[in-house]
Amino acid sequence: MQIIVTGTLLGGTYALIALGLTLQYGAARIMNLANGETLVAAGFVAFWLFTALGVNPLLGMVLIAPMALALNWLIYAWLLRPLVRRAKNRGMLEVDSILATFGLLFLFQGLMLLGFGGGYFSYKFLAEPFLILGEPYGLNRVVAFVAAVIVASLLYLFLYHTRQGTAVRAVAVDPASARLVAIDVARTAAFAFALGGALTACGGILLSTFYTFNASMGVIFTMKALIIVIMGGVGDVRGATLAALILGITETAVASLIDPGLTLAANYALFVLVLLFRPQGILGRASA
Amino acid sequence: MLEVSNLGVCYGRHTALQGVSLHVEKGEISVMLGANGAGKSSLLKAVAGIVPAEPGTEIRMNGRAISGLDAHLIVEQGIALVPEGRGVFGELTVEENLALGAFAKRARGSEKSTLGLVHELFPRLAERKRQQVRTMSGGEQQMVAIGRALMSRPDILMLDEPSLGLSPLLSKDLFKSLKRIAVSGFGILLVEQNAKLSLKIADRGYLIENGAITGEDTADNLRHNPAVINAYLGGHRGNA
Ligand SMILES: Nc1ncnc2c1ncn2[C@@H]1O[C@H](COP(=O)(O)OP(=O)(O)O)[C@@H](O)[C@H]1O
Numbered sequence: 333m334q335i336i337v338t339g340t341l342l343g344g345t346y347a348l349i350a351l352g353l354t355l356q357y358g359a360a361r362i363m364n365l366a367n368g369e370t371l372v373a374a375g376f377v378a379f380w381l382f383t384a385l386g387v388n389p390l391l392g393m394v395l396i397a398p399m400a401l402a403l404n405w406l407i408y409a410w411l412l413r414p415l416v417r418r419a420k421n422r423g424m425l426e427v428d429s430i431l432a433t434f435g436l437l438f439l440f441q442g443l444m445l446l447g448f449g450g451g452y453f454s455y456k457f458l459a460e461p462f463l464i465l466g467e468p469y470g471l472n473r474v475v476a477f478v479a480a481v482i483v484a485s486l487l488y489l490f491l492y493h494t495r496q497g498t499a500v501r502a503v504a505v506d507p508a509s510a511r512l513v514a515i516d517v518a519r520t521a522a523f524a525f526a527l528g529g530a531l532t533a534c535g536g537i538l539l540s541t542f543y544t545f546n547a548s549m550g551v552i553f554t555m556k557a558l559i560i561v562i563m564g565g566v567g568d569v570r571g572a573t574l575a576a577l578i579l580g581i582t583e584t585a586v587a588s589l590i591d592p593g594l595t596l597a598a599n600y601a602l603f604v605l606v607l608l609f610r611p612q613g614i615l616g617r618a619s620a
Numbered sequence: 621m622l623e624v625s626n627l628g629v630c631y632g633r634h635t636a637l638q639g640v641s642l643h644v645e646k647g648e649i650s651v652m653l654g655a656n657g658a659g660k661s662s663l664l665k666a667v668a669g670i671v672p673a674e675p676g677t678e679i680r681m682n683g684r685a686i687s688g689l690d691a692h693l694i695v696e697q698g699i700a701l702v703p704e705g706r707g708v709f710g711e712l713t714v715e716e717n718l719a720l721g722a723f724a725k726r727a728r729g730s731e732k733s734t735l736g737l738v739h740e741l742f743p744r745l746a747e748r749k750r751q752q753v754r755t756m757s758g759g760e761q762q763m764v765a766i767g768r769a770l771m772s773r774p775d776i777l778m779l780d781e782p783s784l785g786l787s788p789l790l791s792k793d794l795f796k797s798l799k800r801i802a803v804s805g806f807g808i809l810l811v812e813q814n815a816k817l818s819l820k821i822a823d824r825g826y827l828i829e830n831g832a833i834t835g836e837d838t839a840d841n842l843r844h845n846p847a848v849i850n851a852y853l854g855g856h857r858g859n860a
């Protein structure tokens with residue numbers, strides 16, 4: 333039971349990170365390997381706001397998310413749009429964007445190492461026990477989970493109950509038809525990429541409230557997000573959320589029942605299982 | 621309303637259309653008849669901004685030059701395309717497809733009344749609001765495609781072989797609906813293989829061969845034109 337609760341709490345934050353990646357890949361068709369760097373950068377900003385200015389990380393989120401949105405928009409406009417323009421097909425864009433964001437990963441990682449060094453960072457925010465079913469859990473983890481649920485619900489409302497959000501989904505499933513209903517596909521893709529970056533940043537901020545992080549850790553979270561996205565089915569918001577919870581619970585179970593060193597191995601084992609048995613995603617239907 | 625003159629389309633070295641001129645008026649159905657590969661789809665795609673037109677092409681909508689505009693901006697000028705293969709969002713519901721149809725700024729103000737019109741034309745769409753479109757029959761998907769296009773409040777509705785893959789009975793229904801759409805004031809440019817049914821509802825028609833317009837006349841005259849009867853009406857007189 334404790335494992336399930338702890339795993340679910342962790343899975344909430346994972347879900348945000350993965351939703352960011354799945355928006356960027358599903359709608360903007362960019363496989364963003366620098367996604368984890370957005371997460372770590374947001375963690376550092378939250379850390380700095382909290383330790384230097386005493387800003388509550390939840391309030392920090394309100395400041396950092398729009399910054400991440402703007403920054404990711406600029407990255408898309410300057411770096412990725414030229415690739416989108418010259419790509420003759422989806423496969424070519426995928427290869428080009430993987431190479432470009434791979435380069436971006438090292439650039440951002442280098443900048444953060446320069447700014448913060450290679451050491452580990454953490455700060456004490458709401459580090460007190462909170463009882464669920466009589467068992468104590470970190471209040472910061474509970475708050476992070478609740479915040480993640482709120483942000484994910486807002487995303488869901490946006491995607492499924494507004495015209496702009498429906499347009500994002502339309503671009504994800506069929507960009508060629510989207511332009512026939514007056515959707516500016518290029519702009520919508522840029523927006524989806526930026527929104528994805530903002531979501532990942534939110535995940536990074538929440539993670540930083542209970543997790544010790546350092547400048548070179550982004551890659552691990554990109555991998556986790558990738559695993560979640562593929563498990564959930566590319567572009568599938570509900571699938572990604574479910575996959576994130578499964579991953580959180582699996583990691584927690586492996587760490588507490590076997591060995592904490594094996595969590596990454598458990599990630600990959602899960603990933604391989606999904607690829608073998610449900611390559612279309614856990615909720616996905618077999619595609620034609 | 622829609623005026624096309626000297627339209628040319630090339631795919632690399634291959635010329636698909638050359639010197640094509642035509643016009644479509646409000647409340648009128650114009651049909652474009654031509655064999656496979658004649659260039660019918662290319663014509664609609666060029667007008668819709670999906671394939672680029674050659675230099676020298678002039679396309680005007682309500683007097684405004686629209687050649688070279690991006691596809692999403694052409695919708696805002698009042699031209700909607702129901703493409704070959706329908707182009708519906710199969711993963712989305714009927715309701716979402718229709719709502720997206722009204723994404724154009726020109727359509728938003730009148731969305732409710734247009735939806736009423738679409739539901740009146742295709743009551744099936746009102747019954748199946750929540751259904752995912754890919755689970756519907758071909759005829760129903762075609763209704764979604766046409767309904768979605770109407771939702772953008774076009775002045776001109778262009779359809780690329782809408783009866784393809786439909787049974788004769790469903791095709792008849794479809795053409796009846798198109799007639800009603802024209803009567804409610806929309807202009808229609810229809811590309812069809814089914815010459816018999818389409819000439820029955822059309823006001824005017826064009827003949828297209830090898831990328832060029834080879835004839836233009838009223839639908840009545842075309843139905844009695846021996847060349848048309850030979851080429852498109854199975855060699856014998858359609859029940860005119
Ligand atoms: N994307 C394309 N690339 C190259 N050639 C094309 C392309 N689309 C159409 N064509 C060619 O252009 C000509 C006209 O095609 P199309 O407009 O589809 O005709 P229709 O709709 O009348 O069957 C054909 O010879 C076809 O092979």
Ligand SMILES: [Mg+2]
Pocket residue numbers: 660661662704780
């Ligand atoms: Mg065709």
